[in-house]
Amino acid sequence: MARHVRHKNKRGQTTFQVPPPPPGYKGAHRAEAERVLPRRIAGVAVAVGIVSGAGAAAHAMTGTFSPVAGGADLGGVPDETVRTGKVDTVHAVDLGSETARIIRQEQLTALHTFNQASGIAQDGYAARKAAEEKAAQEARDAEEARKPPKQRQVEGWIREAIGVLAANGTAIDESSVDEIYTIIIKESNGNPNAVNTWDSNAARGTPSKGLMQCIDPTFQTYKLAGYDDIYAPVDNIIAGVRYTYARYGGFGNHPGLVGINAGTGYVGY
Structure with a gap:
């Protein structure tokens, strides 16, 4: 060798x-x-x-x-x-x-490849999330379109009132829309100008008024500044919700909703 x-x-x-x-x-x-x-x-x-x-x-x-x-x-x-x-x-x-x-060149090449793969993954995730959100919104829109016009109108007032309440310190969000809607339908059938002329409150000279059937003293106590019209839908809802929170601690103890859940029927609050 x-x-x-x-x-x-x-x-x-x-x-x-x-x-x-x-x-x-x-x-x-x-x-x-x-x-x-x-x-x-x-x-x-x-x-x-x-x-x-x-x-x-x-x-x-x-x-x-x-x-x-x-x-x-x-x-x-x-x-x-x-x-x-x-x-x-x-x-x-x-x-x-x-x-x-x-080695530096290999590291740069590997980093470039990793960044490319990460970018593709992120783009794919963003696209899937956008598609999911779009599908969810389309489902909500379709469900909303199936509702009667009167229900859509009342729920619009409820959502506006919830926004005002949340901005003024009430712990509430849109998860309460259905509960408030149920109370309104049971109390006034969704009529902002409804007045009860036959119950005990009416006999005392303070008839219940508006969507949530507030009597004048209750409305004056629980209204918010600038929302002073008992017949205005949003104003009435604000006072009715604040009264419910003050007296019952929220909708969980509202007597009308408790009665419906127990199968015994709605009870005025």
Whole structure:
């Protein structure tokens, strides 16, 4: 077996004299600057390959460091040498800096690929969410369209009143629309101008009025400033809801709703 001859160049770097292979030889000579360094570079190549999918990982697993293939990868072998496969002298390569450059490039490539994949995933998620929200809104619109005009009108007043109440410190949201609507239908059948002339309140001279059938003293106590008309739908709802919260703590204890849930029927409040 031919021996590799090691010597120092003018800069003190180690080089090798590699004799040409004998005729018919299909193997590969192995030249190493240091025995441990190729193994370290191979380990780095494997790690980079795991992250980026680079083919270098598989090549590194062979356990050899070819002066032609390795030197070409690191920019240390002339193009003519790579083309012919003949190596007379392989000059030392700054493996540290070149390996760092390759690793940085692999990291940038992997990061770019990751960012692209993340962007596609985010775009897909946003598109699915938009489609779901659109479908949900279309379902709500279809359900709303099936309601009678009178119900849509009353619920519109309720939602407006809820917005005012929430802005003024009442813990309420649109989940209470159905409960308020039920009370209104039972109390006044959705008529803002309804007046009860036959119950005990009427006998005392304070008939119940409006959508939620408030008597004047109750309305004056629970109205909000600027919402002073007992016959105005939103004003009446505001006072009726605030009275319900003050007396019953909310709709859960409203006697009319409790009676409906118990199957005993609606009871005036």
